[in-house]
Amino acid sequence: MPLFPPLPLSIFRPPLLALQLPLRLPIRSRSLSSTPCLLKKQMPPRPKLDPADIDGSYLKGTGPGVVKCQETRSRSQNQKIAMEILAGKVELLEKGDQSRAAIVRETMKRRKASKARKSRRKYRKLEEEKKVKEGGEEEEEEDMEEEVVIEEKEEVVEK
Template structure:
């Protein structure tokens, strides 16, 4: 990482140290202080076409008992389509579909790049994974130290026992 030039140009060295610092100590993210979820606004509500899909053809009404209700939303200005049939409740599916659409629109506005919240989420996951690893490591280290100490104590005791036996 340290090139030959580093010795001669202090500014570069500074930049590298800075970068190293920032990469080794990432900014911690709190789960309670995530960037907000994109909101579904009234403007969006005006721009969408909502469709309910129940498998089209065939008899309906009392003749058939379907338990799924798929909701499809189309955002007319952008042509983005999302659908949802995650739950059995149409009300619930409508809400979830709107959240999904708000997220997709936020991504679209960001040039199809993941939005701030998603990045934060990824970082949060990495962070929690790292902290888990750290905890596991320190736990192992502690256990190992304890074991070593026990061993040491045991050998001391054995030595003393031997000593006392020999002295007799």
């Protein structure tokens, strides 16, 4: 009786299935998400207008109530974008500082100011480190100059 059982013939054939499967190597990767990160404080909902209240026409014009929108080549997409812009303008007139547009603008303003403060702190710290480093080098240079002067005087005395 053999010590090992007989091997199936499929082992000796080239494994075609193994070539088709992707190799799973232990690769470290970041997880990607298509959803935006949640803010600690939620923004107010986007304003909506009733399409029945709006009379739309496609012509050249300016003035109150006119929204110019040429973001895309598609008329339907431009109409949708124009409705969002108009809804934001109406909400801004109704609510003022409490509107979504004003809150978003204020949030962006705060973020920009925070970045500027952080940048100023960073470069102030680098400047201080540079001054401290230069101050240390200047002292070393002064010591070197004193040593050179002392050595020159000694040479004169020896002659």
